[in-house]
Amino acid sequence: MKTTRVVIAGVGGQGTLLATRLIAETAIKQGLQVRIGETYGMAQRGGPVMGHIQIGEAYSPQIRPGEADALLGFEIAEATRRGVTYLKQGGLAIVNSKKLPPVEVISGMRKYPEEGELVKLLKKVSSKVAVFDATKLAEKAGDPIATNMVMLGALAASGVLPFGQDEIMATMKESIPTRFLELNMKAFKLGAEALKKSKGLLTFLPRA
Amino acid sequence: MSNPVTMDKPGETVLLMGNEAIVRGALEAGIRIAASYPGTPASEIGNTLAEIAKETGIHFEWSTNEKVAFEVVYGASMCNQRGLVPMKHVGLNVALDIMEMAALRGVKGGLVFVSADDPSQHSSGQEQDQRWLAKQNCIPVLEPSDPQDAKDFTIHAFELSERHKQPVMLRTVTRVSHMRSNVKLGELKKLNREAKFDFEQFSYVVAGFDKMFYGREKEANEKIARMMAEFDSSPLNKLVMTGKEKVGVIATGQTYNYVMDALVKLGAKEKVAVLKLGTSNPLPEGPITKLLKGVNKILVTEEPDPFVELHVKALAKDANPKVELYGRIGGKLPAEGELMPYMVDGVIAEMLGQKPEGNPRAEVEKEAKDLIFGRMLTVCAGCPHRPSIYALKRAVKAVKGDIHKVVMNGDIGCYGLAWAPPMSYEDTYFCMGASLGVSQGMSQVGIDTIAWIGDGTFFHAAIPALMNAVQTKTNIKVVVADNGVTAMTGFQPNPQSGKMATGEATKSVSIEAIAKAVGVEHVEVTDAYDTKATEAAFKRMLKTEGVAMVISRRICATEAIRQMRPKRPVPYEVDESKCVGCKLCLTTFGCPGLNFDEDKKKASIDPTICMGCGVCAQVCNVGCIHRRDE
Numbered sequence: 038m039k040t041t042r043v044v045i046a047g048v049g050g051q052g053t054l055l056a057t058r059l060i061a062e063t064a065i066k067q068g069l070q071v072r073i074g075e076t077y078g079m080a081q082r083g084g085p086v087m088g089h090i091q092i093g094e095a096y097s098p099q100i101r102p103g104e105a106d107a108l109l110g111f112e113i114a115e116a117t118r119r120g121v122t123y124l125k126q127g128g129l130a131i132v133n134s135k136k137l138p139p140v141e142v143i144s145g146m147r148k149y150p151e152e153g154e155l156v157k158l159l160k161k162v163s164s165k166v167a168v169f170d171a172t173k174l175a176e177k178a179g180d181p182i183a184t185n186m187v188m189l190g191a192l193a194a195s196g197v198l199p200f201g202q203d204e205i206m207a208t209m210k211e212s213i214p215t216r217f218l219e220l221n222m223k224a225f226k227l228g229a230e231a232l233k234k235s236k237g238l239l240t241f242l243p244r245a
Numbered sequence: 246m247s248n249p250v251t252m253d254k255p256g257e258t259v260l261l262m263g264n265e266a267i268v269r270g271a272l273e274a275g276i277r278i279a280a281s282y283p284g285t286p287a288s289e290i291g292n293t294l295a296e297i298a299k300e301t302g303i304h305f306e307w308s309t310n311e312k313v314a315f316e317v318v319y320g321a322s323m324c325n326q327r328g329l330v331p332m333k334h335v336g337l338n339v340a341l342d343i344m345e346m347a348a349l350r351g352v353k354g355g356l357v358f359v360s361a362d363d364p365s366q367h368s369s370g371q372e373q374d375q376r377w378l379a380k381q382n383c384i385p386v387l388e389p390s391d392p393q394d395a396k397d398f399t400i401h402a403f404e405l406s407e408r409h410k411q412p413v414m415l416r417t418v419t420r421v422s423h424m425r426s427n428v429k430l431g432e433l434k435k436l437n438r439e440a441k442f443d444f445e446q447f448s449y450v451v452a453g454f455d456k457m458f459y460g461r462e463k464e465a466n467e468k469i470a471r472m473m474a475e476f477d478s479s480p481l482n483k484l485v486m487t488g489k490e491k492v493g494v495i496a497t498g499q500t501y502n503y504v505m506d507a508l509v510k511l512g513a514k515e516k517v518a519v520l521k522l523g524t525s526n527p528l529p530e531g532p533i534t535k536l537l538k539g540v541n542k543i544l545v546t547e548e549p550d551p552f553v554e555l556h557v558k559a560l561a562k563d564a565n566p567k568v569e570l571y572g573r574i575g576g577k578l579p580a581e582g583e584l585m586p587y588m589v590d591g592v593i594a595e596m597l598g599q600k601p602e603g604n605p606r607a608e609v610e611k612e613a614k615d616l617i618f619g620r621m622l623t624v625c626a627g628c629p630h631r632p633s634i635y636a637l638k639r640a641v642k643a644v645k646g647d648i649h650k651v652v653m654n655g656d657i658g659c660y661g662l663a664w665a666p667p668m669s670y671e672d673t674y675f676c677m678g679a680s681l682g683v684s685q686g687m688s689q690v691g692i693d694t695i696a697w698i699g700d701g702t703f704f705h706a707a708i709p710a711l712m713n714a715v716q717t718k719t720n721i722k723v724v725v726a727d728n729g730v731t732a733m734t735g736f737q738p739n740p741q742s743g744k745m746a747t748g749e750a751t752k753s754v755s756i757e758a759i760a761k762a763v764g765v766e767h768v769e770v771t772d773a774y775d776t777k778a779t780e781a782a783f784k785r786m787l788k789t790e791g792v793a794m795v796i797s798r799r800i801c802a803t804e805a806i807r808q809m810r811p812k813r814p815v816p817y818e819v820d821e822s823k824c825v826g827c828k829l830c831l832t833t834f835g836c837p838g839l840n841f842d843e844d845k846k847k848a849s850i851d852p853t854i855c856m857g858c859g860v861c862a863q864v865c866n867v868g869c870i871h872r873r874d875e
Binding site: 048050057058061062065070071072073074075076077082083084085094095096097098099101102103114115117118121122137138139140141142143144145146147149150154155158161162172181182216217 | 258259260367391420423424425426427501502503505506509510585586587590604605606609610612613616617618619620621622623625626665666667803811828831832835836837839840841851853854
């Protein structure tokens with residue numbers, strides 16, 4: 038089996054770790070080998086966070102530059118920063134257009150780059166870039182905190198992973214407390230729909 | 246879903262983080278006790294123990310500091326119980342005194358301590374390689390490469406510890422501590438040993454003072470010699486060699502993963518002999534000598550120091566003086582920091598006479614670096630430390646005229662981020678509790694100071710320094726940034742939390758009562774969210790001669806939200822008709838929930854980030870910020 042490699046990028050507090058874990062647990066239930074490397078710094082919230090997921094043969098918890106099949110970017114600047122390093126030529130970038138300005142921007146030391154500039158840079162490594170407002174969809178599902186499930190739903194619908202939406206939803210049912218489950222499921226499905234609707238993107242995808 | 250760490254299903258494969266796998270290993274080894282102090286990258290070991298302690302019937306505690314934790318577990322070891330002491334690498338510096346004594350006096354019940362090292366200091370002030378401390382003290386070091394190893398090596402560590410009556414260091418690096426992967430479970434074990442202090446081994450009276458006290462180094466050296474012989478055939482070390490290879494690699498701990506990935510990538514599995522090294526102290530000289538004799542070129546991969554490589558270089562003098570040594574000493578790999586996959590790819594390619602590829606993305610990465618900010622660390626939205634720093638800065642300016650008239654000595658914890666803009670108010674921070682000590686030295690030579698310390702750090706290491714200031718009549722000002730939890734490492738309780746690691750209620754230790762008891766006469770407590778009152782308290786402190794303390798108190802905002810879930814606080818908003826676009830809230834306070842709309846030239850608040858503390862409304866000069874429901 039070919040190894041599947043996904044990089045997840047975001048900001049501390051966005052729930053990237055839960056999304057990563059749900060993918061990994063689903064993989065293990067399918068009898069697959071999985072390796073996850075997580076980088077989070079000192080801050081509880083607001084710092085850059087990155088997860089590397091490899092399903093199939095892989096030793097290192099770190100993906101090499103230019104070898105990720107997909108990038109799941111929870112915040113557009115973090116997505117671009119990691120995407121240019123890790124996403125392979127022709128790999129799929131799923132990007133939340135949400136901007137979380139860091140303290141440099143808030144205090145006026147730096148400007149937050151325009152969305153267009155960021156996407157242009159990301160497209161230098163791959164033309165398959167789907168940008169959508171996942172946080173807005175999470176709000177629609179009931180709480181912006183469920184942005185992570187919107188993103189997970191989009192990845193599940195992309196066909197990049199060696200399993201589909203049903204398998205991940207089964208893991209969600211086991212892992213997420215009942216009182217939060219409905220919200221998370223709703224967000225997950227909205228994310229899956231959003232990806233399918235991404236303009237022109239479906240034609241690039243290996244499996245629908 | 247049941248916790249996989251306590252799942253009683255031997256043979257089942259589950260997803261575990263390296264740190265969780267260590268706990269599983271300890272349960273399969275039948276531990277009776279564990280004690281720790283939180284610190285990244287080790288914290289999840291203690292968090293997991295706290296979660297499972299009641300269910301498994303073991304004692305787990307978040308001790309006041311690492312030295313206390315080690316002593317607690319050592320006490321139980323002398324009574325024939327197995328125990329685990331997890332800590333971050335610099336925690337071992339704090340526990341060093343007792344670690345050295347345990348290595349000299351020996352142990353009874355297996356004692357395993359974890360040093361979770363942090364090469365490239367992802368979350369530490371230094372990347373100190375703690376294997377040197379183990380070597381210095383005749384302590385064996387086991388280095389797992391992944392979560393499965395982490396579990397299995399923990400069990401080996403307990404057996405090794407009891408077999409040789411010596412404490413054992415299980416040494417991880419951040420990439421192992423935080424790696425998640427498949428782990429095949431073994432059998433959970435309960436030893437049910439009777440607790441019995443071993444007088445023959447440990448009592449001065451029974452064993453005899455001379456035997457206990459003198460000549461212990463000789464015994465420790467003999468233990469290490471016996472372990473070295475044992476490690477030659479240990480399953481923790483695996484040599485894969487046909488004898489035809491010209492190139493060899495000694496791959497220590499986690500770096501084994503990089504080596505194996507490189508061999509797959511380079512298609513060179515048959516061309517390179519690999520020793521997967523799990524015991525970095527004492528080194529298994531047998532397989533290393535065999536490898537050295539068989540190849541022309543040898544690479545040692547390890548993080549961060551050339552600890553193994555130095556010894557390999559010495560062994561090569563007799564085994565194969567002509568062997569070419571690749572690694573950190575010769576400059577083929579950097580002298581410090583963690584390794585990256587591309588570095589190992591490159592050096593092995595070079596050894597095989599292939600062209601190293603380098604980083605294919607260097608150019609576009611540079612463009613991204615120019616375009617995108619670095620995302621500096623700062624305290625969270627709603628964090629009570631931000632208004633404390635804000636008020637402190639204003640008070641110092643008002644009383645002293647200039648913030649640089651006072652040296653602001655910070656300490657270790659979230660509040661250590663006080664240096665970050667736009668607050669930018671902290672000159673130094675070193676190690677747990679040091680703010681009080683260095684402030685006293687500065688004060689003794691005539692420099693005004695503030696010691697800026699958190700509640701957890703105060704209990705951990707600052708109380709002796711506070712007593713020192715009182716005894717020496719030193720003029721220091723102490724601000725305790727008290728958010729009620731050890732927040733940076735994940736909200737663990739500390740002595741004032743009123744609860745133990747397991748959540749069980751206990752007495753709360755009062756910081757102000759301690760300060761008063763040791764003789765601090767000026768002690769005030771203020772609410773960090775009330776910036777005016779806090780500023781006034783700081784001013785009074787600055788004008789007081791001698792030791793003066795303000796405790797700026799408010800529960801950690803992230804912890805507060807955890808406690809109120811699933812409810813969320815009511816966020817604040819900006820009344821655009823009143824906002825004059827002065828950016829005062831952004832440039833002097835800079836909460837991550839604030840932003841500026843460049844088109845409208847108005848401040849705004851992101852309701853998904855806002856914690857509803859309302860401090861920005863106090864900062865605003867024109868009164869344009871209010872609660873959404875008001």
